[in-house]
Amino acid sequence: MKKKILLIIIVTILQTFTSFAQTNVYNVRLSDIINTTTPCGPTVRYQFVGAGDWGFRWTSSETSMAKSITVQLNYAINCNSNPSNNSVKLNGVNQAVQPTPGPYNCQCVPPGASPTVWTLNPSDYNSGGLNTVLLKSIGNSEGLNLLTGSTDVYARVTVKYSDTTIKGLATSIRNGDTTPAVADDTEFGSVAESAPLNHTFTIGNASTNNLTLTGTPSVAISGSNAFSIVTQPASTTIAGGSSNTFVVRFAPTCATLGVQTAIVSVATDDPDASIYKFTVQGTGIDNVKPTIVTNGDKNVNVNPGGCEATVTVSATATDNCSVGTPTGVRSDAKLLSDVYPVGTTTITWNVMDVNGNHGATAIQNVIVNDNILPTAISKNITVQLNASGSVTVNATQLNDGSTDNCGINNYKFAYGSVGTVCNVVGEGAFLSLTAPTASVFKNILYASYGNSTGTCGNFVTGSCNASNSLSVVSSALINKNSGSIYSSNDIFGDPCNGTQKRLAVQARYAPSTTETASLTFSCADVGTHNVVLFVTDSNGNVSTANATITVNDDTVPLITSNGDQNLNADAALCTTNVSVSASATDNCSVGTPTGVRSDAKLLSDVYPVGITTIAWNVKDSNGNDAVEVIQTVTVTENQIPVINSNGDQNVNADAGLCGAILVVSASATDNCSVGTPTGVRNDGKLLSDVYPVGSTKIKWNVKDSNGNNAVEVIQTVIVTDNILPTVITKNITVQLDATGNATIVASDVDDSSSDNCGIDILELDNGIYLC
Numbered sequence: 053m054k055k056k057i058l059l060i061i062i063v064t065i066l067q068t069f070t071s072f073a074q075t076n077v078y079n080v081r082l083s084d085i086i087n088t089t090t091p092c093g094p095t096v097r098y099q100f101v102g103a104g105d106w107g108f109r110w111t112s113s114e115t116s117m118a119k120s121i122t123v124q125l126n127y128a129i130n131c132n133s134n135p136s137n138n139s140v141k142l143n144g145v146n147q148a149v150q151p152t153p154g155p156y157n158c159q160c161v162p163p164g165a166s167p168t169v170w171t172l173n174p175s176d177y178n179s180g181g182l183n184t185v186l187l188k189s190i191g192n193s194e195g196l197n198l199l200t201g202s203t204d205v206y207a208r209v210t211v212k213y214s215d216t217t218i219k220g221l222a223t224s225i226r227n228g229d230t231t232p233a234v235a236d237d238t239e240f241g242s243v244a245e246s247a248p249l250n251h252t253f254t255i256g257n258a259s260t261n262n263l264t265l266t267g268t269p270s271v272a273i274s275g276s277n278a279f280s281i282v283t284q285p286a287s288t289t290i291a292g293g294s295s296n297t298f299v300v301r302f303a304p305t306c307a308t309l310g311v312q313t314a315i316v317s318v319a320t321d322d323p324d325a326s327i328y329k330f331t332v333q334g335t336g337i338d339n340v341k342p343t344i345v346t347n348g349d350k351n352v353n354v355n356p357g358g359c360e361a362t363v364t365v366s367a368t369a370t371d372n373c374s375v376g377t378p379t380g381v382r383s384d385a386k387l388l389s390d391v392y393p394v395g396t397t398t399i400t401w402n403v404m405d406v407n408g409n410h411g412a413t414a415i416q417n418v419i420v421n422d423n424i425l426p427t428a429i430s431k432n433i434t435v436q437l438n439a440s441g442s443v444t445v446n447a448t449q450l451n452d453g454s455t456d457n458c459g460i461n462n463y464k465f466a467y468g469s470v471g472t473v474c475n476v477v478g479e480g481a482f483l484s485l486t487a488p489t490a491s492v493f494k495n496i497l498y499a500s501y502g503n504s505t506g507t508c509g510n511f512v513t514g515s516c517n518a519s520n521s522l523s524v525v526s527s528a529l530i531n532k533n534s535g536s537i538y539s540s541n542d543i544f545g546d547p548c549n550g551t552q553k554r555l556a557v558q559a560r561y562a563p564s565t566t567e568t569a570s571l572t573f574s575c576a577d578v579g580t581h582n583v584v585l586f587v588t589d590s591n592g593n594v595s596t597a598n599a600t601i602t603v604n605d606d607t608v609p610l611i612t613s614n615g616d617q618n619l620n621a622d623a624a625l626c627t628t629n630v631s632v633s634a635s636a637t638d639n640c641s642v643g644t645p646t647g648v649r650s651d652a653k654l655l656s657d658v659y660p661v662g663i664t665t666i667a668w669n670v671k672d673s674n675g676n677d678a679v680e681v682i683q684t685v686t687v688t689e690n691q692i693p694v695i696n697s698n699g700d701q702n703v704n705a706d707a708g709l710c711g712a713i714l715v716v717s718a719s720a721t722d723n724c725s726v727g728t729p730t731g732v733r734n735d736g737k738l739l740s741d742v743y744p745v746g747s748t749k750i751k752w753n754v755k756d757s758n759g760n761n762a763v764e765v766i767q768t769v770i771v772t773d774n775i776l777p778t779v780i781t782k783n784i785t786v787q788l789d790a791t792g793n794a795t796i797v798a799s800d801v802d803d804s805s806s807d808n809c810g811i812d813i814l815e816l817d818n819g820i821y822l823c
Contacts, residue, residue, distance in 0.1 A: 079205045085097050086106055086186065101192055107186040109182060121212075123208070127196065132156075136152055140187045215259035219236070221236060269281065270318065273314050281300060283299035308336050310335065342369045342405045343411060351419045354423065360420065381402075398417055428587040436607075450599045459590045464585075464588070465571070468584055472508075479541075479555075482538055483555050500555070502548065503516040506556075539555035575639065578604065608672070614632060630658075634647060650664055659685045663684055665683065695718050695752050698767075707775065730753055731752045746770070752764065752766075780802070781801045794820075798819075
């Protein structure tokens with residue numbers, strides 16, 4: 053083939069067709085040729101080997117199922133002289149080997165026509181849509197030329213249809229079709245066991261003759277028994293050009309779930325469709341959820357003495373198919389057979405049927421109530437105010453072993469008391485009730501204006517009873533410490549005319565204030581207080597018990613004086629004025645201390661020299677005696693006594709004495725008291741002894757009553773010896789010695805000379821004598 057002589061020709065020709073009754077003819081023009089190269093010569097279209105699929109297409113205008121398909125071609129450019137082509141496909145489906153006759157040549161201007169007719173499989177035909185024929189070039193190249201005698205048609209497709217058609221959704225179903233599709237309603241899709249689905253199919257007669265349905269029944273179905281014909285055609289005869297319908301139902305059951313198929317068969321007198329059959333398909337599903345039924349929510353009280361309850365729970369399930377027993381899971385993850393705690397335990401029940409459908413979760417609530425009140429046990433306590441005059445009491449201090457089956461959550465208390473009071477009065481009298489201090493009436497346990505009988509705690513309502521008894525009494529007493537109600541028909545009405553009536557009431561009182569976990573008491577609260585212990589368990593149940601709190605103040609006052617006082621006596625006095633005082637402090641209140649002097653004098657009197665003690669005492673407002681405080685006042689007398697002697701003495705010796713007898717004396721003065729001074733002579737003699745000639749000194753000393761030493765006074769006594777000695781001599785004779793000398797001494801001539809003080813020296817005026 054000489055490729056260089058190929059010409060490029062682009063020709064666009066609209067596709068047309070001719071319809072003859074049940075035959076359609078489609079002309080393929082240039083615009084319908086697919087994937088060919090540029091033109092070869094004036095009219096040839098071809099493709100090289102290996103260059104991909106090429107071919108042509110047309111659009112079907114008839115929706116009926118094709119009975120036969122033929123294609124008239126003028127084959128060209130068959131360079132390798134291949135007599136057939138085995139790569140032809142219709143709508144992607146391989147067809148039988150198709151002829152490709154000669155004369156064979158590789159010329160762009162073929163020497164002659166190479167007509168051929170291809171026969172295609174009608175089951176691969178797309179009625180009412182686009183149809184495509186593709187093939188591969190087997191030899192060097194293959195192509196098409198215009199049909200002989202035509203100026204624009206490259207292929208002519210002739211499609212013949214059966215006179216008898218069956219359609220679904222207005223789409224023809226090919227006779228013998230085994231591939232159910234949604235487009236023609238032969239595919240039912242997924243259908244629930246509980247929701248059967250009907251599809252309507254139409255039998256059409258395109259001929260001019262009557263079409264007779266020869267089967268019994270007219271439409272038969274075989275295969276899965278999930279399919280059935282629920283509506284047969286209205287008549288076994290279908291006139292030419294008309295139609296009739298039948299209905300196929302897909303109703304899967306629990307036994308026919310999953311993919312189900314059946315063959316629908318229609319027997320006719322049409323020789324081209326004596327048995328018209330096709331396959332229908334559906335998928336049976338079970339989408340019905342099991343239904344769970346429990347044995348109901350449970351509302352029970354705890355087991356006696358316990359904090360839990362034994363409860364039997366169960367659930368059953370029903371299902372359209374088959375289902376087992378539901379499984380329950382407790383919110384506390386325990387076994388269903390375990391005891392249930394106080395509160396709400398949720399059980400979630402679930403079940404899945406045999407087809408995997410999960411039932412709607414069923415919630416079962418188990419409510420366990422703790423209806424057992426705590427056992428409140430209280431004790432009376434005594435507390436002491438602290439140094440600040442306060443004390444805080446916690447409610448737990450009042451507890452004396454309270455118990456509860458579920459445990460105690462908290463303790464609280466309040467001023468007041470709990471209890472009941474009753475009263476009964478006759479008609480025409482006032483009924484009065486009074487609750488203890490700090491308490492009010494909280495509820496009326498019994499009230500009857502009529503002919504009730506019985507006593508407190510055991511009242512019995514009689515046949516005559518005013519219906520407003522409770523409301524009248526409640527109005528008079530609730531939240532009050534006391535109240536009074538007049539027992540009369542004017543107040544209650546007359547419930548039984550002519551009958552003597554009485555008013556009987558039993559009321560419960562409780563603290564008027566809200567309970568608290570702690571209370572702080574002060575000095576103003578010294579004494580005993582009635583309180584109520586509130587014991588609340590873990591589930592809000594409350595019990596009460598009366599108790600007392602005695603608040604004591606045992607803190608003694610503290611006395612502080614202005615301190616010990618140390619002073620000197622006033623000048624020239626043996627006393628002094630001293631300011632003494634004391635104050636007291638206390639955790640509560642206290643007055644001024646009282647001081648008592650050890651000398652029993654007034655605190656304002658002068659204080660004597662020495663130690664005076666003051667005993668201070670006081671009692672606080674709660675009668676506590678302070679520890680006695682002793683204050684000491686020390687007055688010091690530091691003024692020394694003054695000694696006065698009778699002066700220095702200057703005397704002559706007494707006659708016959710070598711001294712003199714004289715009187716010496718001294719006295720002392722002091723601001724307090726002082727004795728007589730004591731004199732001591734320097735010669736150690738008594739003051740009354742003779743004072744020798746010369747000077748004698750006397751040291752006078754004295755100490756006053758407070759031990760102060762006076763300044764020593766020296767008194768001098770001077771005795772003068774003014775008496776001359778008495779000289780007495782005697783005459784003596786002496787002998788000169790050999791040398792003519794004689795010596796004498798005074799004593800040789802003394803003849804007992806004397807003196808009052810004694811002779812000190814005897815002297816001679818000449819003691820040597822010579823010849």
